Amino acid sequence: MTNGKKPPIPFPPQQQQPPKIAVDPENVRPKVCLRCASPFFIQVVTVGTVSEIMSPTGQELIVPGKALVCVNCNTPIGEENKSGRVN
């Protein structure tokens, strides 16, 4: 017994890319790791959670994010000057 209609699949809304801002290359300064001065970074995925109390679904939510870490010492960008340990 099918009526030819599939139940709607709840896709998460597509995230829209923010419009790219034109930047004068002369204004671009290379970012280097403040710990080891390496100019190379890789993009990694961070994961946050929303507790079931705060979640709209009533279940714990996994919220992915993005971060850049130094390829040499794995220090996340922007965290180099924090005095805490970085692992």
Ligand SMILES: [Zn+2]
């Ligand atoms: Zn580094």
